[in-house]
Amino acid sequence: MLFHILGLPKPEVQAPPLNATVLIWGGGSIVGNLAIQFAKLAGLNVYATAGKNNHEYLRSLGAKLLFDYRSDSVVEDAVAAAEHEGKPIAYVADTITSSATLSSVQDILSKSTATVKKIAHTAPWPEDLEKLEEFYADMVHGEEVWYKPDMIELGSKVFNEDLPKWLETGAIVPPPYQVVDGGVGKIQAGLKVLQAGVSNQKVLVKV
Numbered sequence: 539m540l541f542h543i544l545g546l547p548k549p550e551v552q553a554p555p556l557n558a559t560v561l562i563w564g565g566g567s568i569v570g571n572l573a574i575q576f577a578k579l580a581g582l583n584v585y586a587t588a589g590k591n592n593h594e595y596l597r598s599l600g601a602k603l604l605f606d607y608r609s610d611s612v613v614e615d616a617v618a619a620a621e622h623e624g625k626p627i628a629y630v631a632d633t634i635t636s637s638a639t640l641s642s643v644q645d646i647l648s649k650s651t652a653t654v655k656k657i658a659h660t661a662p663w664p665e666d667l668e669k670l671e672e673f674y675a676d677m678v679h680g681e682e683v684w685y686k687p688d689m690i691e692l693g694s695k696v697f698n699e700d701l702p703k704w705l706e707t708g709a710i711v712p713p714p715y716q717v718v719d720g721g722v723g724k725i726q727a728g729l730k731v732l733q734a735g736v737s738n739q740k741v742l743v744k745v
C-alpha cells in the first residue's frame with residue numbers, strides 16, 4: 539500500500555524525515571495501525587483519522603496528529619494542520635474505502651497544496667463515487683507481494699528480513715488482539731464479535 543502504490547521510500551529504522559505528510563484514513567483499523575508504523579519508519583510526517591478513544595494509542599505508534607473522522611471539520615482540520623507545518627498532505631492511505639471516506643480523502647487532496655497527490659485504497663473504488671482524474675489512485679492487493687514479479691523482492695525484504703527484526707526491537711508493535719477460545723468450531727462466535735464491532739483489535743481463533 540505505502541511502498542508500491544504510493545511509491546514511498548522503503549522503511550528503515552531512523553530514516554530521515556521527508557517533507558511530506560501521509561494521512562492514514564482509518565488509523566483505528568488493523569491495516570491502519572500497521573500503516574502508521576510503517577509510514578513512521580519510512581521517515582514520513584504521519585497523520586491519521588480515528589475514533590477519539592484510539593488517539594493516544596495511535597500517537598504512541600508514531601502518528602503525529604490525530605483527527606476524529608466523525609468531526610464535521612475533519613477535512614479542513616487535517617489540511618490546515620499540514621499546511622501550517624509546511625508539509626502538505628500528499629499521500630493518503632484509505633484503509634476503510636467507502637464512498638464517504640474516499641469523498642473526504644478527495645476533498646483533502648483537492649484542498650492540499652502538495653504537488654504529488656496519491657491515494658491507496660484497500661477495497662474497490664465505490665461505483666457511486668466519481669474518481670477525480672487529478673489524483674493517482676489505486677487499490678492495494680496485499681497478497682501480490684508473494685507472487686507478482688515486481689513485488690516479490692519488496693515482500694521478501696519486508697516480511698522475511700525486516701519484520702522479524704522490527705518485532706524483536708519493538709520498532710513495529712503487533713496490533714492488539716483478543717482470542718476467542720474453542721478452536722475452529724468457534725469461528726462463528728469470532729465473526730459475531732467482529733459484527734458487534736471491535737476497535738483497534740484483531741480477533742483470533744486458534745485452530
Ligand SMILES: NC(=O)c1ccc[n+]([C@@H]2O[C@H](COP(=O)([O-])OP(=O)(O)OC[C@H]3O[C@@H](n4cnc5c(N)ncnc54)[C@H](OP(=O)(O)O)[C@@H]3O)[C@@H](O)[C@H]2O)c1
Pocket residue numbers: 563564565566567568569570587588589590592607633634638639659660661677678679680681736737738739
Ligand atoms: N486489499 C487488501 O490487500 C486488504 C488487506 C487487508 C485488509 N483489507 C481491507 O481493509 C479494510 C480494513 O481491514 P481491517 O481488518 O484493518 O479493519 P478493522 O480493523 O476491522 O477496522 C475497524 C476500524 O475501522 C475504523 N473505521 C470504521 N469506519 C471508519 C471511518 N468512516 N473512517 C475512519 N475509520 C473508520 C474504526 O476505527 P475507530 O475504532 O477508531 O472508530 C474501527 O475500529 C477492510 O475492508 C479489509 O477487507 C484489504
